[in-house]
Amino acid sequence: MDNLGFVGIISIATAGITIAFGSLGPALGQGRAVSQALSSIAQQPDEANTITRTLFVGLAMIESTAIYCFVVSMILIFANPFWTHFL
Amino acid sequence: MTINPDEIIFYQFGWFTISSTIFFTWLVMFLLTFGSWLVTRKLTSEGELSRWQNLLEVLVVGINNQIREVSRQEPGQYLPFVGTLFIFIAFSNLLGIVPGYTPPTSSLSTTAALAICVFIAVPVFGIIQIGVLNYLKQYIQPTFFMLPFNIIGELSRTLALAVRLYGNIMSGTIIVAILLTITPLIFPVVMQALGLLTGLIQAYIFAILAMVYIASASQAQREIAKKGERSNG
Numbered sequence: 001m002d003n004l005g006f007v008g009i010i011s012i013a014t015a016g017i018t019i020a021f022g023s024l025g026p027a028l029g030q031g032r033a034v035s036q037a038l039s040s041i042a043q044q045p046d047e048a049n050t051i052t053r054t055l056f057v058g059l060a061m062i063e064s065t066a067i068y069c070f071v072v073s074m075i076l077i078f079a080n081p082f083w084t085h086f087l
Numbered sequence: 088m089t090i091n092p093d094e095i096i097f098y099q100f101g102w103f104t105i106s107s108t109i110f111f112t113w114l115v116m117f118l119l120t121f122g123s124w125l126v127t128r129k130l131t132s133e134g135e136l137s138r139w140q141n142l143l144e145v146l147v148v149g150i151n152n153q154i155r156e157v158s159r160q161e162p163g164q165y166l167p168f169v170g171t172l173f174i175f176i177a178f179s180n181l182l183g184i185v186p187g188y189t190p191p192t193s194s195l196s197t198t199a200a201l202a203i204c205v206f207i208a209v210p211v212f213g214i215i216q217i218g219v220l221n222y223l224k225q226y227i228q229p230t231f232f233m234l235p236f237n238i239i240g241e242l243s244r245t246l247a248l249a250v251r252l253y254g255n256i257m258s259g260t261i262i263v264a265i266l267l268t269i270t271p272l273i274f275p276v277v278m279q280a281l282g283l284l285t286g287l288i289q290a291y292i293f294a295i296l297a298m299v300y301i302a303s304a305s306q307a308q309r310e311i312a313k314k315g316e317r318s319n320g
Contacts, residue, residue, distance in 0.1 A: 053156070057299075060292040067254035073232055074261065078090050 003086045011080050015073035022069020029062045090257055093196055107200060111181045112191040115179045146174070150294075158302035164215075165298060168208055172201065173294035180256060182285025186280055190286075193256040195249065201250035205297045207240070213304035225304065248296060255289045 013067040041048050095107040126139040136144070150170045154162035176192055185188045190195045214224040226237045231309065259282035266275045 050156070053153075053295075057292060057295055058289065060251065060288070060296075063255070064251040067251055067258070071250060071254045072260055074090050074257070 004083070007080070007082050007086055011076045011083065015076040018073045018076070022073075023066050026062050026066040030059055033058055033062060054073050090192075090261065092194045095189065107189045108194040108197060109189050111179070111189055112197060112222075115175065115182065115191065119174060153295065154298055157298050161303065165212070165301065166213075168204075169294050169298050169301075172204070172297055173225070173290050176252065176286055176293055177290035178202040181283060182292055183256075183259070183282060183286060190260070192252055192286075193260050195253045196250040196254040201252070201293070202245045205248060205300060208297070209241075209300050209304050211311060212301045216305035222304065244300065248293065252289055252293055255285055259285060261279075280311050 033055065037051055044051075057075050092107045096104050097107060097110050098105040123143070126137075126143055129137075130140060133135075147166070147170070150173060151162045151166060154160075154165050154169055158165065179190050179192050182188050210222060213225075227234055228237075261277070263275050263278050263282065266278055
């Protein structure tokens with residue numbers, strides 16, 4: 001098989017693995033964060049505003065790790081520098 | 088389908104190119120400026136408010152309250168910067184439901200520019216609040232050996248701001264484009280609606296994070312100054 005084929009196979013497989021593992025971790029983290037926030041709101045309904053705001057900011061911070069993986073996999077598929085090098 | 092709207096070129100004359108990012112950025116800026124000018128032309132403080140003035144007042148008061156709650160300081164001097172970030176990002180994301188419109192925030196150039204604005208604004212506001220010496224002293228807290236890590240943290244959070252906004256908005260447009268080729272009937276509409284929610288939340292997150300960074304730059308200083316006074320007195 002030529003170089004182009006190898007680059008294509010490895011890029012696509014790596015993109016899939018990247019987004020799979022990259023969404024696994026943040027999903028677990030977000031689940032933990034939301035469950036903690038819900039139990040906090042159940043205990044202190046008066047603080048719901050502050051908890052919700054902090055929760056949203058925290059969720060975005062956690063989610064950004066998944067977004068990094070998504071960006072990397074998109075680069076691997078649509079803007080792969082090695083692919084254009086061998087083409 | 089492209090992950091970089093800078094490559095869509097509307098007009099080219101020699102080295103002078105107008106890409107879709109530049110065009111839509113100026114469009115959003117024009118709409119915001121012209122709309123605000125139209126509304127604020129005839130402001131009233133008595134009698135019945137016009138509905139547009141009411142809208143702007145709700146927006147400004149809301150942003151003011153958020154800044155006050157996050158930073159625990161008076162929002163006056165932060166309002167122009169943080170409010171502009173929020174309104175620009177929110178507006179350019181929400182216009183994404185208009186056909187033919189490419190959000191300028193789905194280009195890494197725009198989001199990097201916005202993140203660099205925050206990167207510059209943090210020391211500027213910190214120095215205005217505390218002074219140059221106290222601001223620089225923050226970099227060698229708690230010990231001198233933390234200096235490189237503080238600098239790396241400053242740079243990496245700027246990168247994170249840019250890539251977070253870019254990735255979220257770009258993924259929205261990409262997912263809609265992919266769904267259009269698979270199930271073109273109903274599902275793209277659902278994802279567009281989800282994109283509206285994500286766009287608004289990301290605008291909120293960007294503004295709040297900018298505010299948190301600025302506030303932490305000036306508040307940490309204040310604690311150091313307080314501690315210094317206590318040990319002196």
